[in-house]
Amino acid sequence: MIVTIDGVAASGKSSVSSGVAQALGVPYVSSGLLYRAATLLGLEASLDLHAAPGLLALLGAHPVRLEPLAGGNRVWQGERELTDDLHSSRVDRGVSVVAALPEVREWVDAQLRALPEPFVAEGRDMGTNVFPHASHKFYLTASARIRAERRARERPEDVPAIEAALQRRDELDTVQSAPAPDALVIDTGPLDLQGVIDTILTRLH
Ligand SMILES: Nc1ncnc2c1ncn2[C@@H]1O[C@H](COP(=O)(O)OP(=O)(O)OP(=O)(O)O)[C@@H](O)[C@H]1O
Numbered sequence: 505m506i507v508t509i510d511g512v513a514a515s516g517k518s519s520v521s522s523g524v525a526q527a528l529g530v531p532y533v534s535s536g537l538l539y540r541a542a543t544l545l546g547l548e549a550s551l552d553l554h555a556a557p558g559l560l561a562l563l564g565a566h567p568v569r570l571e572p573l574a575g576g577n578r579v580w581q582g583e584r585e586l587t588d589d590l591h592s593s594r595v596d597r598g599v600s601v602v603a604a605l606p607e608v609r610e611w612v613d614a615q616l617r618a619l620p621e622p623f624v625a626e627g628r629d630m631g632t633n634v635f636p637h638a639s640h641k642f643y644l645t646a647s648a649r650i651r652a653e654r655r656a657r658e659r660p661e662d663v664p665a666i667e668a669a670l671q672r673r674d675e676l677d678t679v680q681s682a683p684a685p686d687a688l689v690i691d692t693g694p695l696d697l698q699g700v701i702d703t704i705l706t707r708l709h
């Protein structure tokens with residue numbers, strides 16, 4: 505069984521996926537972390553983020569591994585854990601450029617499709633491109649202001665700056681962010697975290 509939870513930036517995908525996965529007793533898979541890892545490593549190596557060959561060579565030489573757990577995903581490059589470095593504003597700013605590269609998308613998709621079922625997969629194109637055969641599909645939205653207010657609780661920037669960055673990322677991610685036609689779209693604005701998780705769990709039972 506595969507459940508997909510897609511949505512716009514900071515709509516609650518990873519928090520909701522973790523809650524749903526824990527209730528189901530399965531892991532969740534955060535596809536965005538692989539795009540973030542490719543971006544972080546590209547930045548650290550001072551590579552041109554618009555150019556796939558350099559990034560792919562780097563990722564080939566030093567493979568990245570996603571560890572999907574129900575409570576939270578971890579990302580490794582050999583013995584080095586990258587997880588804590590993946591949510592900086594610097595990575596946020598670069599990641600959509602890297603995610604627009606077809607070769608990087610293939611690199612991510614191959615890793616995701618190799619994972620053993622069951623799991624909950626979250627991202628942008630889980631229900632459309634990567635797992636079109638998933639048994640249940642959901643898509644999370646909320647206004648940019650609400651998402652920015654939520655994110656401001658975990659970042660040092662102020663709400664307007666976060667809101668502008670989220671809107672920019674949504675725009676750059678438009679191509680891969682369309683909801684699957686068979687996904688249930690949930691506006692998380694009026695709901696708390698548990699409310700969103702319960703809405704999804706109700707559909708799964
Ligand atoms: N329904 C909700 N009510 C209140 N806070 C929420 C809700 N959903 C998510 N949050 C909070 O919003 C923030 C962003 O959530 P989360 O990181 O899960 O989003 P995301 O879609 O995975 O983000 P990103 O796209 O950047 O990876 C977190 O602080 C989370 O606790």
Ligand SMILES: Nc1ccn([C@@H]2O[C@H](COP(=O)(O)O)[C@@H](O)[C@H]2O)c(=O)n1
Nearest residue numbers: 535536539599600603627628629677680
């Ligand atoms: N399926 C996906 C998942 C992510 N992306 C790109 O990665 C960025 C970070 O993802 P988050 O889920 O952590 O926000 C996102 O902005 C996209 O550029 C993607 O393209 N497809």
